[in-house]
Amino acid sequence: MRKSIRYTLASVLTLFILGVGYLWLTFASPYGYNPTGELPTIDDDATYSVFVYGTLTKPWVRWLVTGRAGDSEPAKLPGFRKQELDIKPVAGAVTEGEVVTVNADELRALDRYERLGVRYERVEMTLKDGESAWVYRLMDPLVLELTDEISD
Numbered sequence: 001m002r003k004s005i006r007y008t009l010a011s012v013l014t015l016f017i018l019g020v021g022y023l024w025l026t027f028a029s030p031y032g033y034n035p036t037g038e039l040p041t042i043d044d045d046a047t048y049s050v051f052v053y054g055t056l057t058k059p060w061v062r063w064l065v066t067g068r069a070g071d072s073e074p075a076k077l078p079g080f081r082k083q084e085l086d087i088k089p090v091a092g093a094v095t096e097g098e099v100v101t102v103n104a105d106e107l108r109a110l111d112r113y114e115r116l117g118v119r120y121e122r123v124e125m126t127l128k129d130g131e132s133a134w135v136y137r138l139m140d141p142l143v144l145e146l147t148d149e150i151s152d
Contacts, residue, residue, distance in 0.1 A: 035117030044104045049074055049133040051125065053082055053097035056110070065113045072098035076128040077135065084091040085136040099133050107134075 055061045083094035088140035114120040120136040127133055
Protein backbone atom coordinates (compact mmCIF):
# COMPACT_ATOMS: atom_id res chain seq x y z
CA MET A 1 0.00 0.00 0.00
CA ARG A 2 2.82 2.42 0.82
CA LYS A 3 4.36 1.97 -2.63
CA SER A 4 1.04 2.89 -4.20
CA ILE A 5 0.81 6.11 -2.17
CA ARG A 6 4.40 7.06 -2.98
CA TYR A 7 3.82 6.35 -6.67
CA THR A 8 0.65 8.46 -6.66
CA LEU A 9 2.37 11.34 -4.87
CA ALA A 10 5.33 11.18 -7.25
CA SER A 11 2.95 11.20 -10.24
CA VAL A 12 0.99 14.16 -8.91
CA LEU A 13 4.19 16.09 -8.16
CA THR A 14 5.57 15.35 -11.63
CA LEU A 15 2.36 16.51 -13.29
CA PHE A 16 2.35 19.66 -11.16
CA ILE A 17 5.96 20.50 -12.09
CA LEU A 18 5.26 19.88 -15.78
CA GLY A 19 2.12 22.01 -15.59
CA VAL A 20 3.89 24.91 -13.88
CA GLY A 21 6.72 24.65 -16.41
CA TYR A 22 4.27 24.73 -19.30
CA LEU A 23 2.44 27.75 -17.86
CA TRP A 24 5.72 29.60 -17.29
CA LEU A 25 6.95 28.87 -20.82
CA THR A 26 3.63 29.90 -22.33
CA PHE A 27 2.76 32.98 -20.30
CA ALA A 28 5.94 34.44 -18.80
CA SER A 29 9.06 33.09 -20.44
CA PRO A 30 10.96 35.07 -23.05
CA TYR A 31 12.16 31.73 -24.49
CA GLY A 32 10.51 30.51 -27.64
CA TYR A 33 9.27 33.96 -28.58
CA ASN A 34 11.38 35.61 -31.23
CA PRO A 35 9.33 38.31 -32.96
CA THR A 36 10.38 39.25 -36.43
CA GLY A 37 10.27 42.72 -37.85
CA GLU A 38 9.40 45.95 -36.12
CA LEU A 39 6.86 45.81 -33.31
CA PRO A 40 4.66 48.77 -32.37
CA THR A 41 6.30 50.98 -29.76
CA ILE A 42 4.96 50.98 -26.23
CA ASP A 43 5.12 54.12 -24.07
CA ASP A 44 6.00 53.12 -20.51
CA ASP A 45 3.88 55.92 -19.02
CA ALA A 46 0.68 55.17 -20.94
CA THR A 47 -2.30 52.90 -20.37
CA TYR A 48 -3.85 50.95 -23.21
CA SER A 49 -7.33 49.69 -24.04
CA VAL A 50 -7.34 46.18 -25.50
CA PHE A 51 -10.40 44.52 -27.05
CA VAL A 52 -10.35 40.79 -26.25
CA TYR A 53 -12.68 38.22 -27.78
CA GLY A 54 -11.20 34.79 -26.99
CA THR A 55 -9.21 33.27 -24.14
CA LEU A 56 -8.34 36.69 -22.71
CA THR A 57 -12.01 37.27 -21.84
CA LYS A 58 -11.41 34.83 -18.98
CA PRO A 59 -10.06 36.66 -15.90
CA TRP A 60 -7.91 33.69 -14.82
CA VAL A 61 -6.12 33.71 -18.21
CA ARG A 62 -5.43 37.44 -17.91
CA TRP A 63 -4.13 36.83 -14.39
CA LEU A 64 -1.74 34.12 -15.65
CA VAL A 65 -0.57 36.32 -18.52
CA THR A 66 -0.28 39.75 -16.90
CA GLY A 67 -0.20 39.04 -13.17
CA ARG A 68 -3.66 40.46 -12.54
CA ALA A 69 -7.14 39.76 -13.86
CA GLY A 70 -8.07 43.41 -14.07
CA ASP A 71 -11.54 44.72 -14.72
CA SER A 72 -13.20 44.42 -18.09
CA GLU A 73 -16.16 46.08 -19.74
CA PRO A 74 -18.41 44.48 -22.37
CA ALA A 75 -17.68 45.84 -25.84
CA LYS A 76 -18.57 45.24 -29.48
CA LEU A 77 -16.45 45.41 -32.60
CA PRO A 78 -18.61 46.17 -35.65
CA GLY A 79 -17.82 44.81 -39.10
CA PHE A 80 -16.10 41.64 -37.87
CA ARG A 81 -17.17 38.08 -37.08
CA LYS A 82 -15.24 35.80 -34.74
CA GLN A 83 -13.94 32.79 -36.65
CA GLU A 84 -11.98 30.26 -34.61
CA LEU A 85 -8.92 32.12 -33.24
CA ASP A 86 -9.40 35.25 -35.34
CA ILE A 87 -11.88 37.86 -36.45
CA LYS A 88 -12.77 38.29 -40.12
CA PRO A 89 -14.28 41.36 -41.79
CA VAL A 90 -17.96 40.72 -42.55
CA ALA A 91 -20.37 43.52 -43.44
CA GLY A 92 -23.05 43.90 -40.78
CA ALA A 93 -21.40 41.48 -38.34
CA VAL A 94 -20.52 42.35 -34.75
CA THR A 95 -17.99 40.59 -32.55
CA GLU A 96 -18.80 40.69 -28.86
CA GLY A 97 -15.95 40.82 -26.39
CA GLU A 98 -14.52 42.89 -23.60
CA VAL A 99 -12.19 45.85 -23.20
CA VAL A 100 -9.44 45.64 -20.61
CA THR A 101 -7.16 48.50 -19.63
CA VAL A 102 -3.50 47.57 -19.20
CA ASN A 103 -0.23 49.31 -18.47
CA ALA A 104 2.91 49.06 -20.63
CA ASP A 105 4.30 45.94 -18.93
CA GLU A 106 0.94 44.19 -19.14
CA LEU A 107 0.68 45.07 -22.84
CA ARG A 108 4.14 43.56 -23.39
CA ALA A 109 2.96 40.42 -21.59
CA LEU A 110 -0.13 40.26 -23.82
CA ASP A 111 2.11 40.71 -26.87
CA ARG A 112 4.26 37.79 -25.73
CA TYR A 113 1.18 35.64 -25.03
CA GLU A 114 -0.28 36.39 -28.47
CA ARG A 115 3.18 35.97 -30.08
CA LEU A 116 3.00 39.45 -31.60
CA GLY A 117 4.89 39.61 -34.87
CA VAL A 118 5.01 35.82 -35.11
CA ARG A 119 1.40 34.72 -35.02
CA TYR A 120 -0.71 37.81 -34.30
CA GLU A 121 -0.55 41.48 -35.14
CA ARG A 122 -1.88 44.22 -32.87
CA VAL A 123 -4.12 46.67 -34.74
CA GLU A 124 -5.91 49.75 -33.46
CA MET A 125 -9.63 49.57 -34.27
CA THR A 126 -12.76 51.56 -33.47
CA LEU A 127 -15.36 49.87 -31.28
CA LYS A 128 -19.11 50.27 -31.62
CA ASP A 129 -19.16 52.98 -28.93
CA GLY A 130 -16.65 55.05 -30.96
CA GLU A 131 -13.70 54.38 -28.65
CA SER A 132 -10.51 52.91 -30.08
CA ALA A 133 -8.71 49.85 -28.72
CA TRP A 134 -5.91 47.51 -29.67
CA VAL A 135 -7.11 44.23 -31.18
CA TYR A 136 -5.04 41.10 -31.82
CA ARG A 137 -5.63 39.54 -35.23
CA LEU A 138 -4.02 36.51 -36.81
CA MET A 139 -1.35 37.53 -39.26
CA ASP A 140 -1.94 36.88 -42.95
CA PRO A 141 -0.96 33.24 -43.71
CA LEU A 142 1.14 34.44 -46.65
CA VAL A 143 3.13 36.68 -44.32
CA LEU A 144 3.57 33.76 -41.91
CA GLU A 145 4.86 31.52 -44.74
CA LEU A 146 7.33 34.18 -45.91
CA THR A 147 8.52 34.76 -42.35
CA ASP A 148 9.10 31.01 -41.90
CA GLU A 149 11.06 30.84 -45.17
CA ILE A 150 13.24 33.81 -44.19
CA SER A 151 14.05 32.34 -40.76
CA ASP A 152 15.02 28.92 -42.21
